[in-house]
Amino acid sequence: MAELLDRLQRAELPAAAQAFRAEVKDFIAREMPPLGADVRARSWMGFDAAFSRKLAARGWVGVTLPKAYGGAELDAFRRFVLVEELLAVGAPVAAHWIADRQSGPLINKFGSEAQKQSYLPRICRAEVFFCIGMSEPNSGSDLASIGTRAVRTERGWVLNGRKIWTTNADKCDYSIALVRTSGLPADRQAGLSQFIVDLRLPGVTVRPIVDLSGDAHFSEMFFDDVLLAGDALIGQEGQGWQQVNAELAFERSGPERLYSSVVLVDAWIRWMRRNGQIEQHAETLGRLLAHLATLRQMSIAVTAKLAAGESPLVEAALVKELGTTYEQEIPSIVEAALGASPGQPADPELLRAAAYLSHMAPTFSLRGGTREILRGMIARGLGLR
Amino acid sequence: MFAEAIASLLQDRCTPQAVRAIEQGGSPAALSAALEESGFHELLAPEDAGGGGASWPDFHRVIELCGAHALPLPLAQTMAARAVVRAQPLPNGWITFAPWLVREADGSLRAGQVPFGRTASHVVGMAGDVALLLPVADARMEANGVYGSLAASLRWEPDAGTALDVTLPAARLQGLAAAIHASLLSGAMKKVFDLAMGYANERAQFGKPIGKFQAIQHQLSVMAEHVAAAAIAAEAAYHTEDQGLPAYAACAVAKARTSEAAQLVASTAHAVHGAIGVTEEYDLQLYTRRLHEWRMADGSETYWHRALGALCVQRSDALFVDLAREVFA
Numbered sequence: 001m002a003e004l005l006d007r008l009q010r011a012e013l014p015a016a017a018q019a020f021r022a023e024v025k026d027f028i029a030r031e032m033p034p035l036g037a038d039v040r041a042r043s044w045m046g047f048d049a050a051f052s053r054k055l056a057a058r059g060w061v062g063v064t065l066p067k068a069y070g071g072a073e074l075d076a077f078r079r080f081v082l083v084e085e086l087l088a089v090g091a092p093v094a095a096h097w098i099a100d101r102q103s104g105p106l107i108n109k110f111g112s113e114a115q116k117q118s119y120l121p122r123i124c125r126a127e128v129f130f131c132i133g134m135s136e137p138n139s140g141s142d143l144a145s146i147g148t149r150a151v152r153t154e155r156g157w158v159l160n161g162r163k164i165w166t167t168n169a170d171k172c173d174y175s176i177a178l179v180r181t182s183g184l185p186a187d188r189q190a191g192l193s194q195f196i197v198d199l200r201l202p203g204v205t206v207r208p209i210v211d212l213s214g215d216a217h218f219s220e221m222f223f224d225d226v227l228l229a230g231d232a233l234i235g236q237e238g239q240g241w242q243q244v245n246a247e248l249a250f251e252r253s254g255p256e257r258l259y260s261s262v263v264l265v266d267a268w269i270r271w272m273r274r275n276g277q278i279e280q281h282a283e284t285l286g287r288l289l290a291h292l293a294t295l296r297q298m299s300i301a302v303t304a305k306l307a308a309g310e311s312p313l314v315e316a317a318l319v320k321e322l323g324t325t326y327e328q329e330i331p332s333i334v335e336a337a338l339g340a341s342p343g344q345p346a347d348p349e350l351l352r353a354a355a356y357l358s359h360m361a362p363t364f365s366l367r368g369g370t371r372e373i374l375r376g377m378i379a380r381g382l383g384l385r
Numbered sequence: 386m387f388a389e390a391i392a393s394l395l396q397d398r399c400t401p402q403a404v405r406a407i408e409q410g411g412s413p414a415a416l417s418a419a420l421e422e423s424g425f426h427e428l429l430a431p432e433d434a435g436g437g438g439a440s441w442p443d444f445h446r447v448i449e450l451c452g453a454h455a456l457p458l459p460l461a462q463t464m465a466a467r468a469v470v471r472a473q474p475l476p477n478g479w480i481t482f483a484p485w486l487v488r489e490a491d492g493s494l495r496a497g498q499v500p501f502g503r504t505a506s507h508v509v510g511m512a513g514d515v516a517l518l519l520p521v522a523d524a525r526m527e528a529n530g531v532y533g534s535l536a537a538s539l540r541w542e543p544d545a546g547t548a549l550d551v552t553l554p555a556a557r558l559q560g561l562a563a564a565i566h567a568s569l570l571s572g573a574m575k576k577v578f579d580l581a582m583g584y585a586n587e588r589a590q591f592g593k594p595i596g597k598f599q600a601i602q603h604q605l606s607v608m609a610e611h612v613a614a615a616a617i618a619a620e621a622a623y624h625t626e627d628q629g630l631p632a633y634a635a636c637a638v639a640k641a642r643t644s645e646a647a648q649l650v651a652s653t654a655h656a657v658h659g660a661i662g663v664t665e666e667y668d669l670q671l672y673t674r675r676l677h678e679w680r681m682a683d684g685s686e687t688y689w690h691r692a693l694g695a696l697c698v699q700r701s702d703a704l705f706v707d708l709a710r711e712v713f714a
Binding site for chain 1: 575578579582585586596597599601602603605606607609610611612613614616617618620621624637638641642645686687689690691692693694695696697698701704705706707708709710712713
């Protein structure tokens with residue numbers, strides 16, 4: 001058996017994580033703002049700073065960070081449960097999402113003591129929001145080819161370049177940017193470093209990108225002679241690539257790679273029940289259930305590896321590829337079903353939810369690494385490359 | 386421990402040559418005796434009753450290996466029958482399941498496409514919620530005519546068989562039978578994946594192994610995803626429990642997910658292999674023929690999707706994520 005498949009071992013959520021679920025459900029029942037299915041369908045792209053602060057007040061932002069810095073020190077399993085419950089109802093979590101999942105753990109792992117003390121408590125209070133700065137106009141899937149550059153001067157680092165497809169940069173306070181500090185794009189992974197960029201510094205311009213649904217979740221960031229203090233560098237100069245890779249296992253394996261469309265299934269079921277159509281689509285529902293139950297087992301298997309301190313990049317890629325395919329199937333199936341009874345048109349809220357997800361579904365297999373890149377990673381994991 | 390023991394036994398005795406011979410009507414006696422002597426029939430029986438004391442997860446690992454070796458005997462069903470029927474002694478020999486027995490208008494009993502019907506000596510069947518032990522020797526057998534298939538349809542006179550002292554709704558045995566085929570499918574898919582990987586690394590075209598071509602790599606990556614999904618779905622079913630058996634909804638997911646993957650895995654393996662894969666002399670066909678047969682055996686994904694859909698309909702006020710979670714809870 002291929003070693004990769006042997007490494008994806010079934011695992012269980014520990015009892016403590018199971019017990020935690022009731023607390024989360026209770027919180028959501030009390031604090032979740034009343035939102036229509038079409039708004040909930042934004043899922044982890046929905047930005048609501050007030051809701052993030054409520055979660056933070058409950059101790060649930062920066063959940064895996066140490067208590068010394070204001071974190072909740074939850075294990076990866078309890079974070080899985082928290083995330084799962086929030087996504088199941090389409091809670092607007094985008095404001096704190098990136099800091100909770102990636103930026104906070106990155107600073108905690110590679111940052112200096114001063115950086116930890118400065119940023120982590122503010123992340124945990126949902127006072128500051130982070131975005132990622134990886135992609136560039138000509139460096140998306142070919143991430144190692146990035147050209148944005150920081151040059152060390154007597155005054156500090158001077159940053160020049162441009163980042164794109166940054167989620168919610170216009171609403172964030174900081175971006176953690178992967179930039180070149182030595183060499184040329186031809187040098188690939190060598191010479192890359194990560195910086196915390198204060199998005200209010202002179203020389204930073206953020207331009208939201210309006211998408212086909214009329215939303216503007218993505219942004220473009222321009223850096224023109226932005227002067228960064230010496231302590232903006234995270235970790236070691238030239239180690240950016242290795243640091244980014246540790247981050248990506250967190251990004252790719254979570255429930256957000258399975259649940260982006262799940263709110264639509266619930267809305268669709270409610271509508272079918274009202275219209276007496278649910279029996280007609282029972283087989284389709286059963287298939288969706290079989291896939292989700294299985295994907296969830298796979299996601300928990302990767303979570304167990306993260307909990308054990310491993311960096312299961314290839315396993316996470318495998319689950320993400322399958323998971324995003326599932327996320328993309330749901331709006332396609334629901335659209336076909338809604339159009340199958342022209343005499344009973346869907347109500348506008350359900351129609352808007354289905355339309356939003358159909359419009360945006362192509363991005364599900366782009367964000368966090370494209371399908372083609374992930375298949376290449378899996379092939380490498382199988383020993384074919 | 387159990388898995389290692391059966392792996393080496395199957396490696397030695399259940400060779401592709403032996404499987405081919407039995408499929409073509411040869412006697413399974415030698416292979417049968419080797420398995421019986423090793424005590425595998427009693428794998429699930431408690432240790433104090435002279436059994437192996439294996440758990441359901443142990444059982445799953447053993448059955449996966451049976452699938453990976455295309456074992457032409459119903460070892461899994463025999464072991465499971467002995468675990469389900471504890472109150473009375475079962476006959477020696479090979480037992481298979483027919484959990485969808487149909488009582489015809491004239492009272493006769495019909496079981497369509499019984500897996501291993503040609504190599505089993507007895508059938509444990511469900512006529513409604515009544516469990517029956519039916520000797521294959523008393524049945525009229527209709528081979529299905531599919532090349533190499535060991536399945537057969539069986540028909541018994543109205544008074545055939547003996548009632549078993551088992552209180553078991555038919556659905557429970559249906560779920561267990563399906564879960565067994567999920568494990569067999571998972572094992573066979575792993576084997577097929579290994580064959581495809583081996584071939585991709587070995588077969589050279591245009592001056593390099595075909596596994597170096599991105600188009601082939603992506604096919605194998607997708608195949609790996611589905612083999613992994615099927616394997617975890619099958620395994621997870623055996624970690625659930627409802628009155629001593631794997632839970633019904635979990636069995637449903639296991640069979641639905643493995644059956645759905647089987648088609649993709651079989652066709653991808655053949656695509657990677659090119660024409661050699663469909664020849665009688667090459668071993669791939671031993672497993673891909675089974676993938677298609679087992680996909681349908683004890684309910685295809687269509688059957689089990691409907692069963693799960695019925696569960697969604699009953700619980701249509703629950704969050705979909707909660708339903709998915711409860712399946713393997």
